[in-house]
Amino acid sequence: MALLLCSGTMMLHSCISEEPLNMECDITSITIDVDEPTTLFYNAADASKSISELSLTYTQDTITFITRIDANIGNFPVTLNYTEGATPYLFTSETAFEVFKNGSAVDFAKGPRHFRIVSQDEAWHRDYFVKVVHRNKTGGDxxxxxxxxxxxxxxxxxxxxxxxxxxxxxxxxxxxxxxxxxxxxxxxxxxxxxxxxxxxxxxxxxxxxxxxxxxxxxxxxxxxxxxxxxxxxxxxxxxxxxxxxxxxxxxxxxxxxxxxxxxxxxxxxxxxxxxxxxxxxxxxxxxxxxxxxxxxxxxxxxxxxxxxxxxxxxxxxxxxxxxxxxxxxxxxxxxxxxxxxxxxxxxxxxxxxxxxxxxxxxxxxxxxxxxxxxxxxxxxxxxxxxxxxxxxxxxxxxxxxxxxxxxxxxxxxxxxx
Amino acid sequence: MRYFIAALFAATTLTINAATIFGQDDDYKATTNVQDSWEKWGPNYINHTADYRIRLGYSIGGTMPIPVPAEIRSINEFSPKGGINIGFEFSKMFSRRWGVNAGFHIFNQGFHTAADVKGYKMSITIDGNSMSGFFTGCDVTNMQMSGVSIPAQAFFRISPRWDVAFGPYVCTYFKSSFEGEVYDNKEGVGYLRVDTPTGERVTIDRETPATYDFEEHMRSWGAGLELTLDWKAAHHFNVFGMLDWGLSNAIDPDFDAVAFPMFPIYGTIGAAYRF
Known part of the structure; x- marks a missing residue:
């Protein structure tokens, strides 16, 4: 009986196929990687958005960084973490995109930048629009x-x-x-x-x-x-x-x-x-x-x-x-x-x-x-x-x-x- | 598939001497080994043209997708449930070696597994509300089926003491249960991507597992192939091994919560009384 049970379990294990490639393609964290975050942001934590900190959600496709009122918005190095095996791309025009390398400077001066994460199995992708904007001076009422x-x-x-x-x-x-x-x-x-x-x-x-x-x-x-x-x-x-x-x-x-x-x-x-x-x-x-x-x-x-x-x-x-x-x-x-x-x-x-x-x-x-x-x-x-x-x-x-x-x-x- | 057949018969064929099966002299009169002679074990020209057998066995196996999909990453737990198999069979010989075999088996078989899955397409529908998508984590399944099967097999005497029978069976289930739960695996990973791998990600862990019960979606009948190997241990006493390989989906094909057809595949070992 033990032999049969053992054989059955071994048979099941021997039937396990090679691991399928990942289908998911999420940004799990994104950081504006400046040396002194508090020169750009009011709070150091504002420089990073992550799933684990709940400052980013899995369904979110627009990511907004809000800087100090007087900050100059231009080129900032960006670091992404994403689903294992996926490939990140950055659109350089409406239709052209290139592989994005972590730490590369991205110009946010002209508005949102379009990132695309393509899954490891290349069957799925997610588009993200990342923007860096000034905090505005407003009234409180x-x-x-x-x-x-x-x-x-x-x-x-x-x-x-x-x-x-x-x-x-x-x-x-x-x-x-x-x-x-x-x-x-x-x-x-x-x-x-x-x-x-x-x-x-x-x-x-x-x-x-x-x-x-x-x-x-x-x-x-x-x-x-x-x-x-x-x-x-x-x-x-x-x-x-x-x-x-x-x-x-x-x-x-x-x-x-x-x-x-x-x-x-x-x-x-x-x-x-x-x-x-x-x-x-x-x-x-x-x-x-x-x-x-x-x-x-x-x-x-x-x-x-x-x-x-x-x-x-x-x-x-x-x-x-x-x-x-x-x-x-x-x-x-x-x-x-x-x-x-x-x-x-x-x-x-x-x-x-x-x-x-x-x-x-x-x-x-x-x-x-x-x-x-x-x-x-x-x-x-x-x-x-x-x-x-x-x-x-x-x-x-x-x-x-x-x-x-x-x-x-x-x-x-x-x-x- | 070949692994399963090999595994099943590993237990029952350990004692078989290849010469016993294949080197046997076809003429019973010329047999010199009295222990395995046709005279002793039949059939001869006077009797043994028909056999009645009552079987009592223990079944182990599973109802599973074939081949096992790549989404199933590891089987962490497996244990049989139930397992009692009681049968009555009649075989009629047309010649010394060939005959037919038919009867019925009353069975109660099942299993429990806990498997790690990755991107396993699943859907749960309760009261018309459904949640579907791709689950990664641990999937625990408990299944138990009881019913009666009716085999109709060709019967072949390999040697005086070894019989093999092979043929189709149909079965009907008195009761089938198929329930389980999904939660996080040992690494703490358990989530459903709703609808697509880019959909909402819903965390499901063992504190609040998602349970399912598909009993009402189980089919009430099945069909497949049965292979039986008997060894005459004593004058009225057989030891046997039996493989039932289901060829019909155990689950209603219109029920799309289970992404793969599930085939019942069970091996049975036991003893039979031969009249």
Missing amino acids: MLFDFNTYLLDPNNSEKFYIWPATDENAINGFMQGDIYWKNGNPGYKLSKSTAKPDEYPTVPIVGGGPDGSDCVKMETMDTGSFGKMVGLLMASGSMFTGTFDVANALKNALKATVFGRPFAHKPVRFSFDMKYEPAANFQNSKGEFLGNVIDEPDAYLCIYRINDADGKPTVINGANVVTSENIVGMARLPHNYVKNADGSLSDLPCNTPIHGIEKSWTHVVLDVNYTEELDPQTLANMGYGLYIGFASSWQGAYFEGAIGSKCWIDNVRVECAE
Whole structure:
């Protein structure tokens, strides 16, 4: 018997063919390789974008480096890391391209440069457009009215995306990536049959308090696929940052990455909101907690771009309102429980204090600071900003009531002079 | 394929002396070796023109794509599941050496494997929602099939003590299960490129593995070829080796989640009582 088993296994091993060539062709990191990055960029980390640092995603095809306001943009050496065995090319004109050698200087003065990575098996390729642009000098006040949206052309027009239209947002806070983020790309993985209007975050035509369009976020069942990977529900969401689809099914808390550098001091955060909590609040295991009522969430946070050790701060779903690098916050009122160390933890309960009604409520929140912002750090883009909304405030932990709905419109950030 | 045949028969042919098979005198009357004589083991002109056998065996093998696709990089685990094979056969001799053999086998066979795959085209559909693409990582498969097969074989007496039978079989399955999960390999690599190798990259690891269950997409019948080798160990007692090589896809061909046709290939060794 042992002989037969052994023979069978050996037979299987002997049938293994030669390893197929790689089909993938991703840039996994790209660096503007200048000797002193901080002469060109506000933060040394801005000189590099990488998958591992979550400053680059696998689906991204436009890569934007933002330099200091006064930097001269010209020839910079570029270093790429890419899928093993692939070949990188740089287009020298619209149709001509040559093999790109790492460390070669690339002229970014005239706009985006077109790189192409061809897979090892030469059957696949990806095109990337890399640009180096100045940070612009803008004001800090911003209004997001969500009246402009489109079906995402990079996702087969399966769901909607919302670009910023406010001048200060486009040229300042959201320079390089003007789109709001949400969990829709993750929902697409679990419910491929969903129509654009069936996603957790959708536009509502004429649904706003002033008759204009608004955004509806709804906590939804993720279906059988979500169940398969133990993620039972998805909160509707809107936030500024990056949604890393790669981690959507693995570690959803880390899939939402928040924040961008911001040169102003926000003092007020206001928006219109209405909310309908659904019954049957459930925990991440799908167990109903009868004495808990779902709540919406809305927050604006200012944080230090680099932590005490000088490393880039990572804000994700796990520490979005608790990171020790947060220096200022405005958040919808909630109940909290005090921990032994004096910190506060969210307390889901049946007596919400957020005050949001089923009809439009205009909410004005002051930004509370735990420390004064340093003007020098502020001017050097040393602080970051993010804004987030959710139809289930514990949605990041897959807790909430399926069917809870939250509408938002006219989100406004006001900054100090 | 030749490796498998070689492997199966390695266990059962170790004791065969080549001269026993090929050097045997065709005339039983002239046989001098009483131990292996036609008189002792038959058939002779008086009886042994028909045989009934009850078989009890243990099956091992797998339901696999043939040839093994290059996307499968290594087999890290393999273990049989079930394995009981009970059969009844009748063989009728037309001459001393040639006859026919038919009967039925009730079987329960299966396996578990964990294989490292690279760029393995796969698709999972649940409740109408599908996720497909190219998976790199570890693919764990558990399959078990029970049913009854009906062989119809040509029967040849190689020598007084050695019989071989070969021919087609058809089978029907009482129950087939085919489930498993995909997650990261030992190097921590586990991901799906959605739709194409340039699509979204979705990390799948063992903390949140993607599971699949294709039971409802298994076919309820199959057909293939069966080769049986019997050695008469005692007057009523055979030791046998049997290879069932499925030629029909075990999975519904309309089901595109499994990129390759899967053929059940199982070897059985065991003992038979010969009436």
